Amino acid sequence: MQYAISRPLVALVVQGNKRVMIGSATFDFGAGDSLLITADVPTVSQITRADARAPYYALVVDLDPAVIETLALEMDVAQEAGGAPLRVEPTEAEVADAALRLMRLLDRPAAIPVLQVQLIREMHYWLLAGRHGPAIRKLGIVDGTAQRVARAVALIRSDYAQPLRVDRLAEVAGMSPSTFHQHFRAVTTLSPLQFQKQLRLIAARRMMLSEGTSASMAAYAVGYESVPQFTREYGRLFGAPPVRDIRASRTKVYASA
Structure with missing residues (x-):
């Protein structure tokens, strides 16, 4: 399981399948789908189909409010009232085409400084022009x-x-x-306090998993003054205290390697 507080983004799935949960809502999607997140919201995600021969691939592009604002004014795109901050739709052909040309820049690094900005702007245009348009329009409202x-x-x-x-x-x-x-x-x-707490716990978990930081050191590094409090809140979010959770996560990684 991967825990995150995602920024506004669009993820275009190229290969494999994934499941994302926000609150009690669950979204399953795969190749040919695009996941749209329009707010900084807590998510829990898990790759549900992938292997060594066919790993999970997705292109993730952060949504830029400044680009959305400029384009929306030029296009006169309607704003959607409210709506869920996370949705899944089939990827539209124009969005996929712009994404493919953006990815091809990786093979032409000299072209990246010249073409990347306009290709990202083009992706934003097609997103606004398509079925995701009304949902992301609100990100660009001054x-x-x-x-x-x-x-x-x-x-x-x-x-x-x-x-x-x-x-x-x-x-x-x-x-x-x-x-x-x-x-x-x-x-x-989330409330502001809950938002900060989840950021702290997610950062601490990342430190322990990727850097081998001890639970107490991770707790202090992310702003906790009490290790027991950190342990309690960590267990409530991740379902197990730090040492047990990290051990189980590493066991799963080794088992799948």
């Missing part, structure tokens, strides 16, 4: 709720190990604390 909350999210992401000041986050978002709290939860599905 000073809209999504952009205001995104400013606060960026601050939490950069300073997640520091004590959380909701009044400072509300100020960054240009809202009163009570209004900010309401809109933050509506966009991300």
